[in-house]
Amino acid sequence: MHQRSAHRSLLVVGSVAFDDIDGxxxxxxDLLGGSASFISRAAAYFTKNVSVVAxxxxxFPAKYLEEMSAQGIDVSGIERxxxxxxxxxxxxxxxxxxxETIDTRLGxxxxxxxxxxxxxxxxxxVLLGNIDPALQLDVLKQVRAPALVATDTMNLxxxxxxxxxxxxxxxxxxxxxxxxxxxxxxxxxxxxxxAAHILKxxxxxxxxxxxxxxxxLFHGGGVFAAPAMPLADVQDPTGxxxxxxxxxxxxxxxxxxxxxxxxxxxxxxxxxxGSFAVEKFTVDGIRGLTTARIQQRFDELSELAHFERxxx
Amino acid sequence: MHQRSAHRSLLVVGSVAFDDIDGxxxxxxDLLGGSASFISRAAAYFTKNVSVVAxxxxxFPAKYLEEMSAQGIDVSGIERxxxxxxxxxxxxxxxxxxxETIDTRLGxxxxxxxxxxxxxxxxxxVLLGNIDPALQLDVLKQVRAPALVATDTMNLxxxxxxxxxxxxxxxxxxxxxxxxxxxxxxxxxxxxxxAAHILKxxxxxxxxxxxxxxxxLFHGGGVFAAPAMPLADVQDPTGxxxxxxxxxxxxxxxxxxxxxxxxxxxxxxxxxxGSFAVEKFTVDGIRGLTTARIQQRFDELSELAHFERxxx
Numbered sequence: 001m002h003q004r005s006a007h008r009s010l011l012v013v014g015s016v017a018f019d020d021i022d023g024x025x026x027x028x029x030d031l032l033g034g035s036a037s038f039i040s041r042a043a044a045y046f047t048k049n050v051s052v053v054a055x056x057x058x059x060f061p062a063k064y065l066e067e068m069s070a071q072g073i074d075v076s077g078i079e080r081x082x083x084x085x086x087x088x089x090x091x092x093x094x095x096x097x098x099x100e101t102i103d104t105r106l107g108x109x110x111x112x113x114x115x116x117x118x119x120x121x122x123x124x125x126v127l128l129g130n131i132d133p134a135l136q137l138d139v140l141k142q143v144r145a146p147a148l149v150a151t152d153t154m155n156l157x158x159x160x161x162x163x164x165x166x167x168x169x170x171x172x173x174x175x176x177x178x179x180x181x182x183x184x185x186x187x188x189x190x191x192x193x194x195a196a197h198i199l200k201x202x203x204x205x206x207x208x209x210x211x212x213x214x215x216x217l218f219h220g221g222g223v224f225a226a227p228a229m230p231l232a233d234v235q236d237p238t239g240x241x242x243x244x245x246x247x248x249x250x251x252x253x254x255x256x257x258x259x260x261x262x263x264x265x266x267x268x269x270x271x272x273x274g275s276f277a278v279e280k281f282t283v284d285g286i287r288g289l290t291t292a293r294i295q296q297r298f299d300e301l302s303e304l305a306h307f308e309r310x311x312x
Numbered sequence: 313m314h315q316r317s318a319h320r321s322l323l324v325v326g327s328v329a330f331d332d333i334d335g336x337x338x339x340x341x342d343l344l345g346g347s348a349s350f351i352s353r354a355a356a357y358f359t360k361n362v363s364v365v366a367x368x369x370x371x372f373p374a375k376y377l378e379e380m381s382a383q384g385i386d387v388s389g390i391e392r393x394x395x396x397x398x399x400x401x402x403x404x405x406x407x408x409x410x411x412e413t414i415d416t417r418l419g420x421x422x423x424x425x426x427x428x429x430x431x432x433x434x435x436x437x438v439l440l441g442n443i444d445p446a447l448q449l450d451v452l453k454q455v456r457a458p459a460l461v462a463t464d465t466m467n468l469x470x471x472x473x474x475x476x477x478x479x480x481x482x483x484x485x486x487x488x489x490x491x492x493x494x495x496x497x498x499x500x501x502x503x504x505x506x507a508a509h510i511l512k513x514x515x516x517x518x519x520x521x522x523x524x525x526x527x528x529l530f531h532g533g534g535v536f537a538a539p540a541m542p543l544a545d546v547q548d549p550t551g552x553x554x555x556x557x558x559x560x561x562x563x564x565x566x567x568x569x570x571x572x573x574x575x576x577x578x579x580x581x582x583x584x585x586g587s588f589a590v591e592k593f594t595v596d597g598i599r600g601l602t603t604a605r606i607q608q609r610f611d612e613l614s615e616l617a618h619f620e621r622x623x624x
Contacts, residue, residue: 046624095501189407191524192544212503213525216542225616227537230528232504264619291624302621304537307576309614312358312607 007047008147010253011120012039013139014129014242015086015109016054016064016078021238021281022102023092028236031282032064033088035129035152038239040073041286042246042273043127045294046254048072051120053139055112057085077120081108096237097211116142127249128172129242130154133164140171148258150174151203152245158185170202176245178209191216192223207248207267209241217267221260226267227305229275229297236281240274243286247273272297319359320459322565323432324351325451326441326554327398327421328366328376328390333550333593334414335404340548343594344376345400347441347464350551352385353598354558354585355439357606358566360384363432365451367424369397389432393420408549409523428454439561440484441554442466445476452483460570462486463515464557470497482514488557490521503528504535519560519579521553529579533572538579539617541587541609548593552586555598559585584609 014036020029036054043050051074056065058080065075084107092099114135121144128136130152140149151172157165158181169175175198179191185201186194191208195218198206205219210228217224248270255262272294279285326348332341348366355362363386368377370392377387396419404411426447433456440448442464452461463484469477470493481487487510491503497513498506503520507530510518517531522540529536560582567574584606591597 190544190546192542196544210525213522214537214539218542223542223616224619225526225539225542226619227526227539227617230504230530230535230537232502232508234502261620265622268619295624298624299621302619304535305539305617305619307536307538307580307614307617308573309611310577312603312610 007049008124008253008256009049009051009122010043010047010125010127010249011051011053011116011123011143011146012036012043012127012129012246012249013053013114013131013136014039014127015131016056016060017086017088019238019282020087020089021092021236022090023096023099023236024094025235028281033238033282034086035131035242037064037283038242038277038286039127039129039246039249040068041071041283042243042277043250043253044068044071044073045273045289045291046247046250046269049253050074050250051077051123053077053114053116053120055079055081055108057081057083057108060085077117079115081111083108090238092237096234099237114139114142124148125249125253126150127245128152128168129245133157133161133168136168137164140168148173148252150176150245150249152176152241153181153185155181155184166201169198172203174205174207175203176207176209176241178211178241182206182208192218205263209244211237211240215244215267215271217263224264224267226264226271227301228271229301229304231275231279234278237278238281239283240278243277244270244274247271268298268301269294271301319361320436320565320568321361321363321434322355322359322437322439322561323363323365323428323435323455323458324348324355324439324441324558324561325365325426325443325448326351326439327443328364328368328372329398329400331550331594332399332401333404333548334402335408335411335548336406337547340593345550345594346398347443347554349376349595350554350589350598351439351441351558351561352380353383353595354555354589355562355565356380356383356385357585357601357603358559358562358581361565362386362562363389363435365389365426365428365432367391367393367420369393369395369420372397389429391427393423395420402550404549408546411549426451426454436460437561437565438462439557440464440480441557445469445473445480448480449476452480460485460564462488462557462561464488464553465493465497467493467496478513481510484515486517486519487515488519488521488553490523490553494518494520504530517575521556523549523552527556527579527583529575536576536579538576538583539613540583541613541616543587543591546590549590550593551595552590555589556582556586559583580610580613581606583613
């Protein structure tokens, strides 16, 4: 699916990290993680026009960068700095439905100042992964005229960096966040009202990710509900939302347009990639996929959601 | 939509009750409630071939029965007994996402023994609302050869009447329950695995209701995900699941067949009726609807869920 000529360029800014993940399947240490790791790998199945801007420490194995390059991802914007790679330690409840952060060691992320190469400044699609909104703003000041800026965020930034986040939202076309984050940002429990509130902050659309309940797209023209694939074996939800974002943005780059019809399909591709991600730890679930397997799960989701329109 | 000739007969067995409901909108007392109240009213929009078997006390106003009759519902199986009508007292959390039972006054329900009129024994579709499985079994012994037996249940019966419930399940085609109940019944958190477990207990299909996350149908042939309508104004979730069941079974009675295609459409009609139910207290949300309004919300759900099948 990489032969289409009209692919748009996708710039991904986010974290590359190590994760220690505890939960019902025991403690897994030093897993490759970070929003940009999941996003770029998921997107690269749809287009070879993906560039990553991120920072890694001296301890980061070159093999992971080589793996990205082999997938066609432009890693020239991944800066290696003195110090340790960002490290997140989290623990999931036995039902995998909730998690808590045990430790966050920023390492090289503490002093990260994203500097875009000239070739990255003309990116047509920009995905700001979940990082400090001050850094997201830095990126937005450097890109020239993106057709779409999509932004992810989290509770932490909503709580402690609200002013910066609101500046980012003013320049964001599509905000992606989970249901609890949407509620926190809007100060409103009802998701439809929360979405309406968020749309007043700048974005023309908001995507609310709900884990195994799927995702909702709210925009001026209405609402779209993307189902999640009910999976029998879920190992690790880490990176599901980022894989969703990567699949969505990768498909938009591939399709070459931003029509409502294309965006709906892109959300299903996001759901597909999120479903693969949770089946294994780290990026293993989205490693080594084929177009045929992605198509198969897309078809399964199509079948899952299909019903006939009838007239009473 | 009541003119179609092939309507099958639908027998609803359940509770007719008063509810006291506390929550973010204050305390509302002596509301009409009970599974059969919601189910039969929701179903009656699709077919005039609905009969109810239930029990009421001396305190139950005749006006509610007259209202049902005016909707075309056969209330001849609603027995009036000495004592008070079943009364449920519940309290919702501020976000309406959880509730607790404060008090249950069984009243005439304590000695209820459902006795079916001869005309009810030939019902083609039977919906066993959420009542003691021993009573559900009594009903199943009296019906002759229903094409479909659908059963609802709850945590209480799973915990204290498991043996009776398993006898009911052995004779049930479609079990409807919410996600927490499915997990409890199966002893398994993962919904896909829980559904597989439940299908071994007798039912050929299981519908897992997930509130504002929609409903999942699991059966031998696969999975269907019915979306829920994201609503801005939710007043009272009480009766949502029963209204879903009523819409679903009413549509099946109307359609006159049980094909997979029809069952999917029926689930969407269930979602439609559930969405109306939560917008107001008691049965007010499903009072006074028209075919046009039901069709409109069905069309909205169709639009909400629609995406194009593509090939990568």
